[in-house]
Amino acid sequence: xxxxxxxxxxxxxxxxxxxxxxxxxxxxxxxxxxxxxxxxxxxxxxxxxxxxxxxxxxxxxxxxxxxxxxxxxxxxxxxxxxxxxxxxxxxxxxxxxxxxxxxxxxxxxxxxxxxxxxxxxxxxxxxxxxxxxxxxxxxxxxxxxxxxxxxxxxxxxxxxxxxxxxxxxxxxxxxxxxxxxxxxxxxxxxxxxxxxxxxxxxxxxxxxxxxxxxxxxxxxxxxxxxxxxxxxxxxxxxxxxxxxxxxxxxxxxxxxxxxxxxxxxxxxxxxxxxxxxxxxxxxxxxxxxxxxxxxxxxxxxxxxxxxxxxxxxxxxxxxxxxxxxxxxxxxxxxxxxxxxxxxxxxxxxxxxxxxxxxxxxxxxxxxxxxxxxxxxxxxxxxxxxxxxxxxxxxxxxxxxxxxxxxxxxxxxxxxxxxxxxxxxxxxxxxxxxxxxxxxxxxxxxxxxxxxxxxxxxxxx
Numbered sequence: 001x002x003x004x005x006x007x008x009x010x011x012x013x014x015x016x017x018x019x020x021x022x023x024x025x026x027x028x029x030x031x032x033x034x035x036x037x038x039x040x041x042x043x044x045x046x047x048x049x050x051x052x053x054x055x056x057x058x059x060x061x062x063x064x065x066x067x068x069x070x071x072x073x074x075x076x077x078x079x080x081x082x083x084x085x086x087x088x089x090x091x092x093x094x095x096x097x098x099x100x101x102x103x104x105x106x107x108x109x110x111x112x113x114x115x116x117x118x119x120x121x122x123x124x125x126x127x128x129x130x131x132x133x134x135x136x137x138x139x140x141x142x143x144x145x146x147x148x149x150x151x152x153x154x155x156x157x158x159x160x161x162x163x164x165x166x167x168x169x170x171x172x173x174x175x176x177x178x179x180x181x182x183x184x185x186x187x188x189x190x191x192x193x194x195x196x197x198x199x200x201x202x203x204x205x206x207x208x209x210x211x212x213x214x215x216x217x218x219x220x221x222x223x224x225x226x227x228x229x230x231x232x233x234x235x236x237x238x239x240x241x242x243x244x245x246x247x248x249x250x251x252x253x254x255x256x257x258x259x260x261x262x263x264x265x266x267x268x269x270x271x272x273x274x275x276x277x278x279x280x281x282x283x284x285x286x287x288x289x290x291x292x293x294x295x296x297x298x299x300x301x302x303x304x305x306x307x308x309x310x311x312x313x314x315x316x317x318x319x320x321x322x323x324x325x326x327x328x329x330x331x332x333x334x335x336x337x338x339x340x341x342x343x344x345x346x347x348x349x350x351x352x353x354x355x356x357x358x359x360x361x362x363x364x365x366x367x368x369x370x371x372x373x374x375x376x377x378x379x380x381x382x383x384x385x386x387x388x389x390x391x392x393x394x395x396x397x398x399x400x401x402x403x404x405x406x407x408x409x410x411x412x413x414x415x416x417x418x419x420x421x422x423x424x425x426x427x428x429x430x431x432x433x434x435x436x437x438x439x440x441x442x443x444x445x446x447x448x449x450x451x452x453x454x455x456x457x458x459x460x
Contacts, residue, residue: 003062003071007177008345009295009310010136014070015347028135029103029394031096032147033120033128034387039158040119040127044082046153047117047129051080054146056170056305059137063110070110072136074171080113085130088121095122096392099130103394107134126390139309140373140393140406141294145302148381155383168304180343190344193337195352197315203357204288204315204365206230207277209403209434210425214367222360229363232400236424239404241395242431246439248413257446261325266291266372267332269407270314271324272442273368274331276434278320279441279457288315290369290401291335293342312338312346313366320454324445327453369401373408395420402426403434 006014051057055074062071087095099120107114114134121127129150131143138146145167152164180186205228208214218230246254258265274287291314296302316334318327353359389411404420417438419431440460445451451459 001073001076002171003073004174004178005069005071006136007174007307008181008343009307010072012310012346013134013136013307027103027107027132027396028138028140028143029099029130029132029396030143030147031099031120031122031128031130031390031392031394033122033126033390034384035125035389036127036384036387037125038127038154040084042157043119043127043129043150043154046150046157047082047119048078048080049153050146050150052078053167054149054170054305056137056142057115057133057146058113059170059306060111060114061136075113080117082117082119084119084121086121088123090123092123092126092390096394099392100394102130103132103396105132107132122390124390126388128390136307138305139294139307140371141296141302141308142305146305151381151384155381159383161381161383168300168302170304170306173300173304174306177343181345186343190341191348193341194344194349198352198356201286201315201317203228203353204313205284205286206365206367207281207284207287208367209277209280210430211280212282214425218363227360227363228357229359229365230367231360232362232364233402233422233424234362234400236422237399238423239395239399239420240423240428242419242421242428242435244417244419244432244435245410246415246417248410250443251409251413251415253446254415254442257449261328261449263325263328263332264335265374265407266370267328267335268442268446269370269372269405270331270335271328271445272438273370273405274316274318275327275441275445275453275457276437277368278318278453279437279460283320283454283457285319286315286317288313288365290314290366291338292369292371293339295342309371310342310346311369312342313349314338318453320457321452323450323452324456325449328445328449367402369404371404371406373406393418403431 058075059072060075064070087098114137116132118130120130149164155161156163206215215230219225219227258268270289270291273289277287278284290311292309292311295308295310301308314334316331318330399420402422406418408416410416417435421431437460441456444456444460
């Protein structure tokens with residue numbers, strides 16, 4: 001079997017594991033279930049077929065070499081345990097708590113399967129499966145594809161629906177991805193783009209959701225009153241989760257604004273987040289937020305699985321005199337440029353920053369991270385569309401990110417704002433306050449896009 005190096009997206013996750021000593025920063029867990037009497041023997045058959053069809057699930061990793069590097073390969077074995085776990089005698093809240101504990105389990109080691117999958121019986125008659133998988137093998141978009149494919153197989157065998165089309169081969173897409181990284185001209189263009197940002201804007205500066213206190217603390221610790229980066233919390237990596245729902249009518253208001261002004265939802269969210277950070281950091285105009293990009297533009301990229309999500313700093317300097325719509329367009333322009341250079345390894349950006357500005361180890365310029373997930377985990381299948389579904393993403397238990405917001409669509413047309421936050425410094429009140437102001441900022445701007453950013457900060 002052929003062995004391959006990691007892609008930039010996979011390496012990003014691996015470097016977290018290697019640097020911070022925890023596999024949990026790189027896991028992905030979900031339950032997908034239907035309120036129906038599923039045939040578990042058939043479901044197990046479909047899951048086993050999926051492991052063969054969706055070859056990213058069979059990716060395994062070698063032991064690190066003398067330089068700490070690992071390689072990946074696709075295992076041929078199909079000897080996977082798919083047990084049935086019965087949680088039906090609990091409340092749904094209790095069952096979710098049990099599955100959350102499963103999500104905290106560490107998948108670590110060389111030459112072993114990097115996923116767990118259980119069939120589950122849940123309360124209220126829900127039946128389905130729970131997946132816990134290394135983030136280097138799959139991202140949230142890939143999970144949605146996998147979920148739909150498993151259930152398409154199920155309805156094919158159960159009801160005679162058409163056999164789902166073959167999924168793209170992970171190895172073929174991987175080879176194409178790796179070939180792009182070997183393109184020296186492309187690499188130099190990407191490097192020049194990120195170097196030019198530093199040449200133009202200089203060193204970034206940290207902005208915290210709690211205001212200037214975190215940066216001030218780091219400045220005292222390092223005895224440097226001009227320090228612009230802040231220490232990452234490493235002693236206590238535990239994260240908690242808070243979800244806030246946005247009703248369908250309110251969500252439609254945001255969709256319509258984005259459509260009418262040709263602004264993506266991601267960029268509207270980034271504008272709301274950076275405006276709050278500016279407000280609580282004494283009007284700071286230079287704000288950086290880590291934004292995750294999916295990088296799925298072709299059918300093969302959509303259906304091959306793998307981890308295609310990679311994060312880059314969205315850094316903008318926006319004057320308080322800039323009107324809301326123009327500020328959104330500035331962010332969109334920056335994000336469009338970033339997307340053109342998204343094959344670059346983001347670690348190289350911070351290597352360059354460290355070389356230029358001699359930043360202390362284990363410090364960062366960003367307190368907030370964003371993922372916008374336009375797909376729901378809903379099983380997109382005509383045989384199942386009217387059956388109630390219970391799906392839930394679970395926290396991995398540990399993270400080096402202070403606050404990570406995932407925004408997704410709900411089945412009823414609303415939106416879910418899911419905050420994963422380090423409990424070492426943050427609590428539910430901090431997150432509730434952030435979400436409260438985020439909503440006020442965004443809706444004030446959407447209703448009156450001619451208002452300046454400064455006016456909106458003062459009004460909310």
